[in-house]
Amino acid sequence: ARRAGFEGRITGTARSAETRAEAARLNLCEVCDTPEDAARGADLVILCVPVGAMGAVAQRIAPVLAPGTTLSDVGSVKARVIEEVGPHVPEGVHFVPSHPIAGTEQSGPASGFAELFDNRWCLFTPLEGGDPQAVADLRAFWEGLGARTEAMDAAHHDLALAVTSHAPHLIAYTMVGVADDMRRVTEQEVINYSAAGFRDFTRIAASDPTMWRDVFLNNREATLEILGRFTEELFALQRAIRTGDGDHLHAYFTRTRAIRRGIIDAGQDIGAPDFGRAVARKTGDRT
Numbered sequence: 643a644r645r646a647g648f649e650g651r652i653t654g655t656a657r658s659a660e661t662r663a664e665a666a667r668l669n670l671c672e673v674c675d676t677p678e679d680a681a682r683g684a685d686l687v688i689l690c691v692p693v694g695a696m697g698a699v700a701q702r703i704a705p706v707l708a709p710g711t712t713l714s715d716v717g718s719v720k721a722r723v724i725e726e727v728g729p730h731v732p733e734g735v736h737f738v739p740s741h742p743i744a745g746t747e748q749s750g751p752a753s754g755f756a757e758l759f760d761n762r763w764c765l766f767t768p769l770e771g772g773d774p775q776a777v778a779d780l781r782a783f784w785e786g787l788g789a790r791t792e793a794m795d796a797a798h799h800d801l802a803l804a805v806t807s808h809a810p811h812l813i814a815y816t817m818v819g820v821a822d823d824m825r826r827v828t829e830q831e832v833i834n835y836s837a838a839g840f841r842d843f844t845r846i847a848a849s850d851p852t853m854w855r856d857v858f859l860n861n862r863e864a865t866l867e868i869l870g871r872f873t874e875e876l877f878a879l880q881r882a883i884r885t886g887d888g889d890h891l892h893a894y895f896t897r898t899r900a901i902r903r904g905i906i907d908a909g910q911d912i913g914a915p916d917f918g919r920a921v922a923r924k925t926g927d928r929t
């Protein structure tokens with residue numbers, strides 16, 4: 643926001659004194675000891691906690707939110723957050739749920755950087771009957787941070803993200819778990835000979851356990867729907883390998899290759915490894 647020229651007050655908080663001290667050391671914002679202190683008097687409040695904690699934090703800050711305030715969140719799941727936060731939103735406060743599709747496997751104050759949202763999508767799932775001006779203002783805010791914005795309904799968001807983010811994370815967690823089991827059989831080989839594909843899985847599988855536990859528990863139906871389809875396709879590929887059906891494999895891989903090209907053509911190939919380098923530059927972390 644400061645990069646975009648915002649000169650107003652930016653406050654923030656976190657549960658642990660250690661995290662708050664780190665945020666203060668990085669000069670990220672005016673660091674407050676409690677969520678109430680961070681939210682009091684704000685025009686815009688953004689909840690950035692695991693999906694399963696959104697309701698409790700909203701309940702806690704509700705008494706300090708003045709009419710006219712916009713309350714938003716960055717949760718990776720939307721329908722459940724709306725269910726959990728909605729009942730705590732005071733009269734006159736505009737609740738506009740949002741989800742920036744940008745991040746890395748890192749968490750904590752040092753993991754943010756000014757370019758994080760550049761050219762990435764920030765999705766909005768506005769409530770029926772909500773204030774259109776509050777939605778327009780929030781979209782303008784995210785566009786000021788460099789994002790592209792789109793509005794959709796929450797169920798659609800949750801299904802789309804189950805395909806593009808939630809199921810892929812679960813598959814990466816599983817693949818790395820399998821490799822870890824195998825490592826016990828092959829000693830160091832799985833790690834030593836890991837090819838780029840596996841390395842990409844390990845990056846995803848290093849994501850925050852609390853955050854991802856909450857994503858799966860709170861986007862259950864959509865994730866299970868996609869995993870069901872995934873399992874069917876996997877079985878078909880498994881059978882093609884067993885029966886030597888090269889045509890099936892070739893046709894399948896040709897179709898999937900086109901998806902990758904489509905992403906690149908759409909200018910969305912801003913891989914998280916580059917983000918990793920940006921974080922490393924900022925923190926001096928060489929790993």
Ligand SMILES: NC(=O)C1=CN([C@@H]2O[C@H](COP(=O)(O)OP(=O)(O)OC[C@H]3O[C@@H](n4cnc5c(N)ncnc54)[C@H](O)[C@@H]3O)[C@@H](O)[C@H]2O)C=CC1
Nearest residue numbers: 656657690691692693695716717718742744745746749750
């Ligand atoms: N990390 C990513 O790549 C992305 C994350 N998100 C969403 O953003 C939200 C926050 O994720 P990050 O910023 O990555 O996490 P983070 O770990 O950097 O920050 C989470 C914050 O929530 C606080 N917290 C954790 N449990 C809490 C609880 N029970 N009650 C109150 N506070 C609690 C922590 O103290 C910390 O300040 C999540 O809902 C996640 O789904 C959305 C897009 C990308």
Ligand SMILES: O=C(O)C(=O)Cc1ccc(O)cc1
Nearest residue numbers: 718742743744745746747914
């Ligand atoms: O690290 C990655 O590749 C991500 O996919 C980051 C991410 C995680 C969760 C989201 O809801 C959005 C983006």
